[in-house]
Amino acid sequence: MQREQKKFVDERPKSKALFERARKSLLAGVPMNWMVKWAGAFPPFVREAQGAHFFDVDGNRYIDFCLGDTGAMTGHSPFATVKAAEEQMRRGITLMLPGEDAIVVAEELQKRFNLPYWQFALTATDANRFSIRLARQITERRKILVFNWCYHGTVDETFITIQPDGSPGSRPGNIGAPVNPWVTTKVVEFNDVDALEAALHSKDVACVLAEPAMTNVGIVHPAPEYHKALREITRKHGTLLIMDETHTICAGPGGYTRAENLDPDVIVFGKAIGAGIPGAAYGFSQEVADRIVAKHELETCDVGGIGGTLAGNALSLAAMRATLTKVLTKEAFDRMIPLAERWTTGVAKAISDADLPWHVTRLGCRAEYMFGPEPRTGSEAHDAMDFELERFMHLYAMNRGILLTPFHNMALMSPQTENEDVDRHTKVFRDAVKELGG
Ligand SMILES: Cc1ncc(COP(=O)(O)O)c(C=O)c1O
Numbered sequence: 373m374q375r376e377q378k379k380f381v382d383e384r385p386k387s388k389a390l391f392e393r394a395r396k397s398l399l400a401g402v403p404m405n406w407m408v409k410w411a412g413a414f415p416p417f418v419r420e421a422q423g424a425h426f427f428d429v430d431g432n433r434y435i436d437f438c439l440g441d442t443g444a445m446t447g448h449s450p451f452a453t454v455k456a457a458e459e460q461m462r463r464g465i466t467l468m469l470p471g472e473d474a475i476v477v478a479e480e481l482q483k484r485f486n487l488p489y490w491q492f493a494l495t496a497t498d499a500n501r502f503s504i505r506l507a508r509q510i511t512e513r514r515k516i517l518v519f520n521w522c523y524h525g526t527v528d529e530t531f532i533t534i535q536p537d538g539s540p541g542s543r544p545g546n547i548g549a550p551v552n553p554w555v556t557t558k559v560v561e562f563n564d565v566d567a568l569e570a571a572l573h574s575k576d577v578a579c580v581l582a583e584p585a586m587t588n589v590g591i592v593h594p595a596p597e598y599h600k601a602l603r604e605i606t607r608k609h610g611t612l613l614i615m616d617e618t619h620t621i622c623a624g625p626g627g628y629t630r631a632e633n634l635d636p637d638v639i640v641f642g643k644a645i646g647a648g649i650p651g652a653a654y655g656f657s658q659e660v661a662d663r664i665v666a667k668h669e670l671e672t673c674d675v676g677g678i679g680g681t682l683a684g685n686a687l688s689l690a691a692m693r694a695t696l697t698k699v700l701t702k703e704a705f706d707r708m709i710p711l712a713e714r715w716t717t718g719v720a721k722a723i724s725d726a727d728l729p730w731h732v733t734r735l736g737c738r739a740e741y742m743f744g745p746e747p748r749t750g751s752e753a754h755d756a757m758d759f760e761l762e763r764f765m766h767l768y769a770m771n772r773g774i775l776l777t778p779f780h781n782m783a784l785m786s787p788q789t790e791n792e793d794v795d796r797h798t799k800v801f802r803d804a805v806k807e808l809g810g
Contacts, residue, residue: 411767421448423788437783445644447786453647456694466685473689484626487655492684496642497525507579510663521750523588584628623736651688704787708737711785718798
């Protein structure tokens, strides 16, 4: 690790100088606090990115499997989105008035996700927050339910985990929590049908907010029939089901919902929807839409905690229209998913050749290795994490021109990722494992 730390610093004198300068004006030397988490002594400062690659200011080239933690799953600066955004920027960026792009995007989302009505926000966090508020309002219930070790953005209600003694409490690192999250939220393990039934039985839960497969504690797949049970139990108890497809859009053009024929009440989709230009969408079933409209109050609709000044702006919507119709298409997924298959096959072979108790898994064009057997719950996935080992693997990869997400060991394929990028990762992974004595 020391050798790799030194190599990282030695090969990035310009990033180092920028970081030293940045520490005098940016808190901890970074523009957003998560960026301190990169495995090197400082983050590489970026000169430019295009497609599946970027260069840092020292001229080092990287294959980007992080892709802005899904925001750039489209590849960096895809031509069609950039063209549409450039043209829109000359015609007005934000007006607080609609244009035709909003309808085209909503029509496209209807086709993809099979939900009739859509609204827009600037981030997936906001789309989740607004969906939760609406669910609370129409069900007249206070609580929500999430799965242990989920992540849905900076949504206060979701920062809850099951504590070692089995009680619910704040997840580690929950900054400035307004209340202990058990006041607002119930938490159960993913794939635990009995716990879900027990939690919803009291009929005080407005909504379940779920990723259809967990992606933020490593990938945790649903057990066979789990989604059937989740839908039946939520319906039985009058609890709405919100599917957060922000990451699981990697499963295909209509996300996991369409790939597996799910039937949620609400869907949230952010990050890559505008190729990284801020924007997110949330959609509702006819029944939910009718219930929302029945409670709508014209006089106070702008101060009720839903929406935002820049939400649904012309630039976001132009970017979403181009991204959905020209970039994140079925043809793109037909290219991306086999790349992820190639990635997992290569890593699986390296793991088995080294006889390690690790595993690698895949969800559409997203792949991930974990330092343990395949998890069935968030807890099992969390217990398999090893911060030191993770940092070593990430740093070793970065020093050889490969960027994984800074959180767990996740890789995304973009429409512009190539087989040779994947094979380069396989080689570097194999070499890292060898260095560890595997
Ligand atoms: C599943 C999921 N939902 C929502 C979000 C929040 O996205 P944003 O940070 O863009 O608001 C994230 C972020 O990682 C996410 O993984």
